Amino acid sequence: MARTTPLMLQIATGDARPIVRQIVDGVRMKIAAGELKPGDQLPSVRGLAQQLTINPNTVAKAYTELTTEGWLESRQGMGLYVAAPRQRLSDAERERRLDDAIGRFVNDVIPLDFPADEVESRVAHELRRWSSRRIA
Structure with missing residues (x-):
C-alpha cells in the first residue's frame, strides 16, 4: 500500500491569487520540480484541508482541476496520485x-x-x- 506523501504547501493570505489557485500552482510546481513523483499519493481532501486550515471544498476544487489537467489521477477507493508524465496541455x-x-x-x-x-x-x-x- 502506497504511503501518502506529505504536501508541504504554503498558503499566503496576502497573495492576490485565490487559495484554490495557490494549491493548484503549488502542486504543479512540486511535480515539475520533481518533489512529487509519479505514483506518489497525495493527502486526502479532508487531510489537506485540516493541514492548511481551509475549507475542504477549496481543496476538492484544486484537486479536481489538477485531475482534469492530467497532473493527478484518481484511483477508485484509494485516493489521488501523481500521474505519469505526459503532455498535459495542447x-x-x-x-x-x-x-x-x-x-x-x-x-x-x-x-x-x-x-x-x-x-x-x-x-x-x-x-x-x-x-x-x-x-x-
Missing part, C-alpha cells in the same frame, strides 16, 4: 499560457525600473535553478 494552450504569464510578468516588472539585462539575468538564473532541481 501546444496552443501551452503557448497561450506562456504568453499570458510573460505579459503579467512584464507588467509587474516594468514599473520597478530595473535595467532589462538585470531582469533577463535574474530570470535566466531562476530557470537554471529550477532546471537543476528537476534533474537532481
